Amino acid sequence: MTEGSTAGDGDVLPDADEDWTQAAQRHYDPEVEELTTAIIFTIADAAGVDPGEVKSPPLYECIDAPALENTFFGPNVVDVSRRGTGLVRFQYNHFLVTVRSDGWIRVFEPAEASSPG
Amino acid sequence: MADESRDGSAAGHGYSSDTASIPTSILEIDHVYDALGHTRRRYLCYTLLEDTEWTLDELARKIAAWEHDIPTDDVTDQQAEQMYVSLSHAHVPKLVDDGILTFEESTEGITAGQNAQQVLTALEGMGASLDSTQEAHARGERDD
Numbered sequence: 001m002t003e004g005s006t007a008g009d010g011d012v013l014p015d016a017d018e019d020w021t022q023a024a025q026r027h028y029d030p031e032v033e034e035l036t037t038a039i040i041f042t043i044a045d046a047a048g049v050d051p052g053e054v055k056s057p058p059l060y061e062c063i064d065a066p067a068l069e070n071t072f073f074g075p076n077v078v079d080v081s082r083r084g085t086g087l088v089r090f091q092y093n094h095f096l097v098t099v100r101s102d103g104w105i106r107v108f109e110p111a112e113a114s115s116p117g
Numbered sequence: 118m119a120d121e122s123r124d125g126s127a128a129g130h131g132y133s134s135d136t137a138s139i140p141t142s143i144l145e146i147d148h149v150y151d152a153l154g155h156t157r158r159r160y161l162c163y164t165l166l167e168d169t170e171w172t173l174d175e176l177a178r179k180i181a182a183w184e185h186d187i188p189t190d191d192v193t194d195q196q197a198e199q200m201y202v203s204l205s206h207a208h209v210p211k212l213v214d215d216g217i218l219t220f221e222e223s224t225e226g227i228t229a230g231q232n233a234q235q236v237l238t239a240l241e242g243m244g245a246s247l248d249s250t251q252e253a254h255a256r257g258e259r260d261d
Contacts, residue, residue, distance in 0.1 A: 058210040059207065
């Protein structure tokens, strides 16, 4: 489980205790795809692999993406949430993923992976 | 549920208001509705009516074909990949969780789980004619 990394608190920084570098981002459109798919495609982009190669663990085991999709992008809230600043973050393997209520999905990797830090 | 007796007898599993008589191996009805509460999961369940063993890749192409209403051969790699990701990261693990499917990671093979029959019975009992096109696809009555 990835508890401890899921809170939002209006804080838009990925994590205050660690240096993270943004590796990929994607704007989610609820009318054309599922949030689950959009998140995995963004992670694949960050990892530099095809989305079909991102297999383990299933996102289902990390976060309830359909519930998040409904919370941020459901038909009854979408106009409100797009103006808000809701943020959920969780870890997927060594990546940190944030999903904002305005639709931006961002994937970060530890800064030391890409710089001498 | 207003008319419990009708639904209960049609399901053929001896459902009744006496919950104590339901074996623990049988899903609560909430799980059945939850499992069938998304189009792609209904497609997945329908496919079990046609065949009992699939690979994830086969299912991704088949379900993408249904959603786009095109023959399986016309599904693009991108459409198949999107569906593959959706199934493998969301819908298949959920159905595995409820014992409706089994998934073998090494071969990516999918078969019916111990609770599959209960869900299929519910699917047929809940007026699946609303989904008759899907059902026809799933039963292989469509040329593709």
